[in-house]
Amino acid sequence: MAKTVDAATMRQINKKYVTEMIYNQGPLSRIDISQVTGLNKATVSSLVDELIAEQFVQEIGLGTSSGGRKPVMLKINSSAGFCIGVDVQITHMKTVLADLTGGIVYKRIRPMDATHGRLSQGQLEEMIIEEIDRATHQAPPSCHGILGAGIALPGIVNYRTGSAFYLPNIEIENWDVIGALSQSFSFPIFIDNDGNCGAWSLYRERQERNLVFVNVGIGIGTGIVVNGQLYRGSNGIAGEFGHTSIAAMGVVCACxxxxxxEQYASEQALLRYLRESEDVPEALELSPNLVSLAVEQAATQSGYQRAFRTLGQYLGVGIANIINALNPGLVVIGGTIAQAASLFLPEVEYVIHHRAMATNKHVALTVAHEDAIVVGAAQLPIAHTLLQSPLAEV
Ligand SMILES: [Zn+2]
Structure with a gap:
């Protein structure tokens, strides 16, 4: 039997649709919105009036006319409220307070060591609560206050139930994240995989409907956008390219x-290449600064340059596999490794050129800015409450 939707529900769906258009493509006029959505002008006007009354949308003056009166342009009122984003990595936790369009008004990086069970689930929860609490106190006065907090996690996450099934490098399993954190705050908490947060962030920035975000830190996570929607697979855990084998009997992995x-193209791999190098004498450890220290040393030392080149070759092998499988329009490399792009990107490009097939050789490849994941995390509350949230669909 066909599912029926009452008028009030339909109005809410249309309101989210209109908000999303302004959010992703603004400034737009009411006529632009009507033409793209197919909603009639009166409905669009009424929904926009409601969004303006709620202060989520504002008028910003007149646009250009294609004949007739100049239209009034609309954009998201970025300071109507704020969201908190937390990016939990293995050696550090980054927290931001962002306005409604992702502008960062506060940022803090907290070093930590969560490698292989060194941090208990309870300790990690305490840290996240402390960091969200700190960010809460940085929020300027606004109409809606804090809309929510989004947490990016490095592993297999069920965003619907709010639980992390498995974080391989941190060695935490079956963690009810939202259950543990939500009672500490008056606003809602959302979680997602870090690669998905990066993909969501880049999709908004670049408006590329088929893209893959590759997050290279201690491990490798990816987020896949297919035809404007996040591809999650049948159980919501798609995108674990970091754990696809590129050497049948190769290095043992935490999984x-x-x-x-990820054993060949992540920070763990970089560390191994450096330790194996005869002309890198220092005793190096995993730390939040590993990549930046290595980049500094690479300015004068060939052992460091060689380690980045080897990493780039393996990064290229994995990315060529992804490109051959998915034929995306854009691949974005993010995470801590991105700051070393000049040292590894030529190798990645070389390998892709030789291993990707046909037009896949020419897929656009770029590097994300350092806050792509945490800004994506901060946008989760907006995606889940104000927008249609195409990237939240399984
Ligand atoms: Zn693995």
Whole structure:
């Protein structure tokens, strides 16, 4: 039997649709919105009036006319409220307070060591609560206050139930994140995989409907946008390219398998290449500064340059596999490794050129800005409450 939707529900759906258009493509006029959505002008005007009364949308003056009166342009009122984003990585936790369009008004990086169970689930929860609390106190006065907090996690996450099934490098399993954190705050909490947060952020920035975000930190996570929607797979855990094997009997991985891509193209791999290098004498450890220290040393030392080139070759192998499988319009490399782009990107491009097929050789490849994931995390509350949230669909 066909599902029926009452008028009030339909109005809410249309309101989210209109908000999303202004959010992703603004400034826009009411006529622009009507033409793209197919909603009649009276409905669009009424929904826009409601959004203006709620202060989520504002008029910003007149646009250009294609004949007739100049239209009034609309954009999201970025200071109507704020969201908190937390990017939990293995060596650090980054927290931001962002306005409604992702503008960062506060940022803090907290070093930590969560490698292989060194941090308990309870300790991690305490840290996240402390960081969200700190960010809350940085919020300027606004109409809607804090709309919510979004947390990016490095592993297999169920955004619907709010639980993390498995964070391989932190060694935490079956963690009810929202259950543990939500009672500490008066606003809602959302979680997602870090690669998905990066993909969501880049999709908004670049408006590329088929893209892959590759987050390279201690491990590798990816977020896949297919035809403007996040591809999550049948159980919501798609995108674990970091654990696809590129060497059948290769290096053992935290996931229990062998030869996983992240063992050859992540910070763990960089560390191994540096330790194996005869002309890198320092005793190096995983730390939030590993990549920046290595970049500094690479300015004068060939051992460091060689380690980045080797990493780039393996990064290229994995990305060529992804490109051949998905034929995206854009691949974005993000995470801590992105700051070393000049040292590894030529190798990635070389490998893609030789291993990707046909037009896949020419897929656009770029590097994300350092806050792509945490800004994506901060936009989760907006995606889940104000927008249609195409990226939240399984
Ligand atoms: Zn693995």
């Amino acid at each position: 229990g398998s062998y030869g996983c891509w």
